Amino acid sequence: MSAYYQQQGAHYPLSGQAAYQQHAGPQVSAPPEAPPPPPPGPSDAGKPAINDAPPLPGSSSSEAVPPLPCQGEVPPPPPPSHPGLQNNSVQNAAVSATGTASGGGDATATAASHDAYAQWYARNYSSYYSYPGYEQQWYAYWQQQQQQADAYAYASATSSQQQQAGILNEPSVSVLPRDEARDKLVHPSSTSSPPHTYNAQPPPSGLYGQLPVHRASHGRFRTGATGPNTVPIGSRVHVNDATSASASVAGVPSGSKQHPAIVIRPQVPLVKRAVSVATPSYISVDSSSNPVTASSTPPHGQNPAVAAAVAAGAAGAMAAAKAAQASSTQGSSQWPPSFTAWVTRCFNTARLQNIPDSRLSQKLMAYLEQVKTDGKLWTTDWDTHPIMLPDNPAGQQDRGSEAVSTVLALDVTPVRKRSRWGAVSEARLDHDRRHSHDQHPSSIEYRKRPHVPDSDEDDQNGERGSDSATPKQSLHHVGGVQSLSNRRRKKLIQMEQHQQQQSGRRGGKGALSLEELRRQARAGRFGNGRAAGIVAGVGVHDDDSSGMDMSDEEVAERRFDGLVVGTCQNLEKSYFRLTSKPDPATVRPEPVLERALERLVSLIAHGEASFFYSLDQFKGMRQDCTVQHLRNGLAVRVYEAHARSSLEYGDTAEFNQCQARLAHLYADAQPGCVAEFTAYRVLYETVHCATAGRRGGGMAKSLMHTIRNIPRELSGSEEIRHALQVREAVMTYNYAAFFRLYASAPHLGRAIMDVVAEAMRFAGLNAFVKACDLPLPVSEMALLLGFAPRPSSCHEDAKEGDGKPLPGCMRVHLDGEAAAASSMEEGVAECSAWLRDHGAVVIEKGSEPVLDTKASRGKLFVPEVSAKVTHGDENLSVNDFLSQAQRNFAG
């Protein structure tokens, strides 16, 4: 708590300090150098001590200095880079914190249990961990601390200063079990707790411009006062001491001296490590409502205080005190955990934009009142609730704040590890990611949407999460990358790729967590997207004029190990499958891609581009989209155009690729011809379901899944209605309807229906041959099986011929392979030929050919498909080629 108020003081020296004094009550009055509590005893268990010392001015140096060891007699804490160790300490700290928390009521018992626990810990734990040596060492250290508590506590004030000087550039782990966050905030509101020893001295202001707060708390003495929830921008906090399981630590970008920015968030149950990289780094710790070590039923009714705690941690002093008050007066669980997390997010965002907390807290309190009166506190989905900021936030436009906020967006290379609290969960990270994702419109979603199979196993949960989540997500993605400036977007891409490469190198889980952390960090810190800042990604070297020029490139090269920035200006680019990371010089940036697409589309429309040329070009464009992670309208247009082009040509493999990709893009609510392509999807799955025959169970299920998930607003569209009718016709063997629908298919539907048209014709022939005893006029069959145009369907073509072909298409109207002939006579002739090909007996009866059904029975067969030239160009046919070569050879 005290640390928190210090932060407040640091940030807003006047108001914060005032608030602190006002609300923290008597505890504040403890002198800065107040003696820490004596060694552990019954009376001390609940007495937290914070040995905070303001950093020395000299510590603003951004040079990386290895952490200094603590005072002489104390064994040096384990190096922070040791994953396992910090963990242990964290746990212990948490344990002691818990003990303290409960100690408010029953201090003696808790203290006793503490000692017992310590002994037990010593007895058992050393054998469990893979670093037994350390474990013992650490325990010894811990014991020592107890014995020398007095001396150490005194010393720690100074030692922490030294430490602080030493740790500035060390990105490191932040761990703050939820309990601590809770405990520390419980105390202010619980009058029964022993007086805290606070370092009430306000930190010197103007140290970095903004103040660091450091809290070096050791062993159990720090319990109950776990220090900063959030360190405001500008401070560099490091918990060097492994025994202090405390707040998050963030790295400071070494490049930006004026604005070393750190955000330390409260209640970070994750153990994250930021491994120092040469590049500026940060660690962003998301606040979340899902603690690893939360106790859901804390003793002494602390639950209400949890929320208050978080609120307090995030909010200004006013809000915090009020919340704490409120929570102590009204029983437990007054706040949903997700609400507190939301509040925290709001404040973090606000800080990044230099919005005074007081203004935000005013607004939030008002909002909270409103929500409570509306009774929506528990029904609102706070996890996805948009962040609230005061109107017209002051000073957020200035460059400083931008830099501050953008500093966050750099490398972090944490290594996920297991802690004794259980594995650091995937779910947690996901959870974090979701938070950041939901609240920040500027984030881009690179994740594929999970495919939740249509399960017919249990009917109870009709709506799957993913389904219902779609529209929600869409809201957040509409802004997307487009809202960023072009240059920033490029930077974003740079980072993206850098991270990708890094994660690629690391591989495995580390990579995953890296990726996730990075996303979370990048997406999570810009609040409403206005800060939009990767600009400071290259630190002080970055300057606005250096958009794409060499210096910037060099910087990028040096810092990011050669990142891809699309710089290629060619409108024409062949596809070349990448075997290494893309060369920026060959990647086209978005505006160029846009023009290239336009050019290609018009070339195709004018018939000046062959399919192979356009295939090559499209693949090149798709590659550019992929390597630059474009997931926006442009990418959609590229894929749509390519999908149409492939369909028109009949290249279903390419079409399927585009289709799959488009499904993801549409799921992200990127604008496009959703109805058209959803209809294609239904058609595609229908025809494959039909051709799969008895093994079509899986396909049928995915078709059903697709149908079920057709957005309601699209289900009335012409394309989709048509596709659904086709499905029904195919599934109910309604040949006549199928070919009627074939004739009236919108757009390129015929291209897909072609796949099954032949099979439908043959099935229809079989049915009629079996069903009819009397000879059947071929003209009727021609109508039935779509060889001849139906008199009624003449108007269909006219409707579509309204000029321009769709982007990617060569023609306005695609006839389809199984299209009806232009006239009845031709249709009949075609049909007779087809019937004969399939073994049917066609005889001339009078003037017209009739199908002799009786004679045809048992004779029907599907002729071998004459070797189709897959690439479609007859000149390239292998047979032709060989015969030509032969001829040439002979000649």
Place this chain on the structure above:
Amino acid sequence: MAQLSGYVHELASALKRKDGQRAAELLSTTSSAGLIAHQLASAGRPVPTGQLSAQLPEPWSDMVTAFLRCLVGQHNGERAVACKEFREGYAASLASMLNADKGTESEWLIPLALGAAATLKVLSSMADEELARKGAPANQLSECAISLQNFFRGLATSKSSQAKKDASVAVVCVMMKVYFKLNAINNCKQPLQQIELNRLFDNAKEAHKVTLRYYTGRLAAYDEDFLKADEHLTYAFEHCVTTSPNNIRRVLRYLIPVKMLLGVLPSEGLLRQYGLPEYEPIRRAVKEGNLGLLLSSLESNQVRFIQSGTFLLLERLQLVVVRRLFRKVALVHAQMNPAKAHQVPLALFEAALQLQGIEKDPLELQCLMANLIFRKYIKGYLAYKSRVVVLAKTDAFPILSAVQLADPLAAT
């Protein structure tokens, strides 16, 4: 932590005695371990690994640690963590212990394995729900399927232990559930075949038999083998314990469409008793030959039917309904025109359809009739030009079970 030490002590002795039943009880989520996990979680303490490793033999200490962590994670609402912990820390070790010994020695592990398999499935589906809610890829269930395969291998490939082989049936039941949930129907066949090969079915518990029959029946329905589906689902329906009406309802959800395809209608009472109101209009449509009603109820319940995977089955009822309607038309025609009783004009049928609000163009109508004859719903032939269906003199409407329901073309 008195409970913990008591628990560990009891567990240790159960393991020492090789009392699988007791150990499985202790290592189930409903045991006192839940309370311990609750305490640990509330106190924010870690699972005391040291204590566990001191009192439990080698692989078990880690396994129990993982198990307790899982419970703690579960208690903290972190389902995915809990599931992973359980799968990787506990279930995997158990499966490898089973796989290590092919003989009868590890027979005592059977109750543990079965418990683990069932628990794993529950944990995984909960974890997937959580992950899906967060927008993360929900892959826990597919991971679970892999673990289950390990269990199955450990049990079914045993050379000498019949008990293990018999127990594998229980694992297969869980696997079926998982595969169906995962939409991986093709994976179902292999374990089922193995059960059939080893003749394990007869020794299986009744509950497992019902489960297996239920899934086999559904598989058969997907494969359009309706007679087989009918057989299995009927068995499941008849042998399912009456105390679990939900299970009976599940069976009925597939059994009713299959039966209707074969010409057996459910009684209204049955539908009411098991709460299947969505089948009521369909039953009526089939009974009355009301194609319009069938189509409209398919339309209005589309989502529900797709959800439960019966949509395509029910859509197949169209021909059954049309046959019924046509039979009515034929009877009416026979009364109107006894001389030409067997020559039913299509115009009459078209009028009947129009009464139900269905407009079919002449080609489609012909198509429909051709299908009815082709698929042996009706005996007779279609005189295309004169638009008359000439019915067979005898048995023009054969019983539905003789109908060739599967697509004759696909079957060949």
